């Protein structure tokens with residue numbers, strides 16, 4: 200009996216962006232052709248905006264280089280005519296020298312132009328991709344926090360940044376290839392038509408088979424990608440589970456290594472089998488294409504022979520006709536390839552465009568109204584909040600007011616909405632319904648930066664900034680004026696991070712990341728102290744501490760809560776403090792306790808009031824206090 204796989208029992212959903220490949224796999228060549236103008240316009244507009252001079256120059260050198268090819272072909276026809284009209288004689292060879300010089304000159308010019316094309320493209324493409332990259336990064340940096348909680352946006356940001364930017368670079372290359380091969384194709388067809396009007400369609404016939412084969416292989420690749428995309432994703436999920444550091448401890452302790460490796464190998468083997476099958480099938484299609492092209496070329500030679508036999512065309516021009524035939528076949532194959540690739544890129548370019556549009560929508564609207572400094576009153580009016588894509592709201596119908604200097608504790612079971620509420624009070628998330636006001640001003644109408652300037656957030660899992668210990672504390676207020684170091688001493692002392700810093704090899708100058716030479720990592724509790732120090736040092740009007748001591752030892756926890764409870768009285772101003780915690784003993788002295796149940800506010804009051812009233816709070820408190828009381832009773 201084979202073991203049930205640990206990862207991927209349920210099917211991994213096909214990512215939304217993979218729809219691109221489904222469309223490309225289904226579309227016909229005409230559809231691909233029709234999509235080109237828009238894709239070309241997007242890329243050229245960007246190139247023009249980045250560097251108009253280089254873009255114009257690239258266009259000119261490409262067109263000139265294509266024209267020189269055409270001219271070279273026609274000049275070759277002259278040479279053949281001069282040499283072969285009635286058999287070569289020394290006089291005719293001398294006569295044809297100027298035409299030969301023109302052919303040689305056109306080849307030399309073409310070589311020079313190729314070098315110019317490479318130089319211009321080499322200068323233009325990195326500029327354009329950098330500009331697009333910059334645009335995307337700036338767009339994503341500027342979105343509101345909530346966007347990062349939306350899986351669709353995260354995926355779009357990933358694809359837009361990766362595939363979108365890559366497609367701009369490749370589109371530029373393909374547009375260039377399309378211009379060159381297009382002009383060469385026209386040149387070959389015009390040359391053939393000049394030699395004899397019947398030749399041009401015959402040339403196309405031979406070249407079409409090659410074009411068909413390359414379009415067919417491209418489609419097979421898209422279909423293959425679609426068939427394997429979810430398995431590839433599963434492979435990478437298993438690979439992460441089998442190799443990443445985050446899971447290493449449990450992987451070893453649960454002895455899962457062999458099991459995960461086995462699953463990894465099974466998926467990888469099935470992907471390899473598919474790759475091999477695809478290689479065989481594409482080879483067969485290419486072979487069929489070649490065979491058809493061979494038949495087409497044969498037909499072209501028959502027509503050529505007939506034209507010569509019936510003296511519809513002079514023998515002297517046959518060489519040029521063959522040359523035109525070869526040029527047409529090569530350039531049609533290149534043109535087909537470029538059209539297909541550009542069609543694929545047109546979808547990826549859509550990611551880039553959609554990402555810019557979506558990011559612009561998800562930016563906080565700019566506002567000239569700044570937030571009140573140190574608000575006297577924060578009020579929630581009928582606030583409901585749902586996470587993007589979630590059917591059930593995380594918070595429902597909240598109404599309450601917090602006054603300056605209050606210490607308000609949020610309590611409730613896991614998932615009751617405490618963390619989410621902290622983000623709404625501080626304007627990090629906008630409510631889905633209702634309004635959050637600071638001194639009467641709706642937060643969504645205020646300049647978002649000015650709101651965030653007023654807040655400090657101590658997260659349950661604080662960010663582990665790859666900076667020195669000092670910067671990890673001061674990063675929240677880098678410009679704070681602290682010449683005597685009083686604010687620094689206050690923050691590190693209250694949080695207890697002073698003991699951590701004293702133990703570091705270079706003290707406050709130690710870099711806290713193992714990615715750097717001499718870098719140092721911290722324990723979970725030490726990082727938490729670092730986060731608390733950062734929050735205190737920021738010295739903001741509204742402080743939210745979300746389970747700040749979950750990883751701290753009892754002594755450190757007591758010290759931090761004493762600091763946070765008195766934070767509202769620090770200095771000469773009263774700071775509003777929101778505490779989220781499960782350890783209810785820590786918030787007995789809070790001015791007010793709000794009890795949440797499944798996103799609704801079910802109780803509020805002081806510890807004594809809530810204990811006297813009975814209900815959810817007293818139940819939770821009793822559950823925590825009972826073991827201590829029992830212990831005390833036994834001791835007595």
Ligand SMILES: Nc1ncnc2c1ncn2[C@@H]1O[C@H](COP(=O)(O)OP(=O)(O)OP(=O)(O)O)[C@@H](O)[C@H]1O
Pocket residue numbers: 348586587589593611612613614615616617618619620
């Ligand atoms: N990013 C998110 N996307 C979707 N749903 C979320 C997200 N974050 C939280 N939720 C959901 O919102 C609800 C409230 O979560 P929240 O984190 O606010 O609860 P909490 O009271 O802080 O929980 P805990 O005590 O476990 O920290 C939960 O049902 C949770 O599953």
